[in-house]
Amino acid sequence: MQGTVEETEQVRQQKLKALLMSTPVNDKEDTSKFWHAYLLSVVLCPLGLYYAFKFYYIDEEKHAALVCLIITIVVGVIEIFIFGAIFGSVNLGSIGKLSGVATVTPTL
DSSP states (O other): OHHHHHHHHHHHHHHHHHHHHHSOSOOHHHHHHHHHHHHHHHHSTTHHHHHHHIIIIISOOHHHHHHHHHHHHHHHHHHHHHHHHHHHHSOGGGSSOOTTSOOOOOOO
16 A cells, blocks of 8 residues: 555656646746837837748747737838828928918118
């Protein structure tokens, strides 16, 4: 009876050890190198394409490349709509015509 309890305890410890060895303990090291790429994809939209190609072809990180590409496309479309709304509301024809300014003639 004593031998079987010790054997089952050893088997349980071996299974636990194998389980712990097969699962990654710390994934923060792997994902931390992508955060700067994600941030630049949002802040400076075209740079996301650079990181998408870099991760896809050079680093073989296809998931990170896809995330950078999706972020870049979504932010680019949003920026196009925002800039279109801003510049569409500005009347650019009145900039060159100073119609509201009074003309001053110097007298001697």
